[in-house]
Amino acid sequence: MRKLSDLLPERYFNSRELSAAAGLVWVLGEVFRERVLDLLRQLDLDQATWGLDLYERDYDISSQATDTPDERRGRIRAKMRGAQTVTTGMIQAIGESYVDGENIVTEYPRDNRVTVQFCGPFGVPTNIPSLTAALLEVMPAHVVFDYLYRYLLVREVQEMTVEELQMREIGEFAF
Known part of the structure; x- marks a missing residue:
């Protein structure tokens, strides 16, 4: 220059x-x-810092002092995506904005139920309370939802060495 x-x-x-x-x-x-x-x-949600406050104000989102920027961005993304008809694709997109990793959404119309299955990391994702709040906000009141988590199976554990087992967190095992 x-x-x-x-x-x-x-x-x-x-x-x-x-x-x-x-x-x-x-x-x-x-x-x-x-x-x-x-x-x-x-203006880019992925890079925003102080601008997150503006997004939250525009989308009427309240944040907690303990929320990380990524959690705040996830809520903003979900709210941005939530202003439309609820579909399995939309629920999947909301799930992916809150939880790292892929998820599969299965709809059971006769039961008015939706299941979100997490295919990524093992155990219960850490951001489940925020995801639940986002889904409650966009889902019709008559539709219930539940989660399916991925844990290590007995056959998978049997194939692991002691060193591999020691590298795993306890939350990855189902009891």
């Missing part, structure tokens, strides 16, 4: 006042540039 002093005629290079003014304008330009770039980052 060119500096303002690069644009000045040579006869002004010896002027301390003009050199100082050009330097000041350049510094202010850099500050302005950084602020504009930061503002543009806030």
Whole structure:
């Protein structure tokens, strides 16, 4: 990037006042540039920091002081996706925005029931309370939902070495 002093005629290079003014304008330009770039980052939900407050205000979402930015982004994404007719694809998209990993949504229309099966990491995902709140908000009142979790099966455990077992967390095993 060119500096303002690069644009000045040579006869002004010896002027301390003009050199100082050009330097000041350049510094202010850099500050302005950084602020504009930061503002543009806030428009991208994946990069937003202080802009998350604005998204939450626009979508009428309340956040807790203990929420991580990723949890906040997940709630915002779910709310963005939630303003439409509820489909299995939409429920799946909401689930993926809250829980890392793939999930499969199965609909049982006669029973007015939906099952969300987590195919990713073993055990109960950590963000289940937030996912439940998001689903309660978008699901029709007469439709109930439940979760299916992935645990290590006995046959999988039998095939593991002691070292592999020690690397696993206790929540990955079903008791």
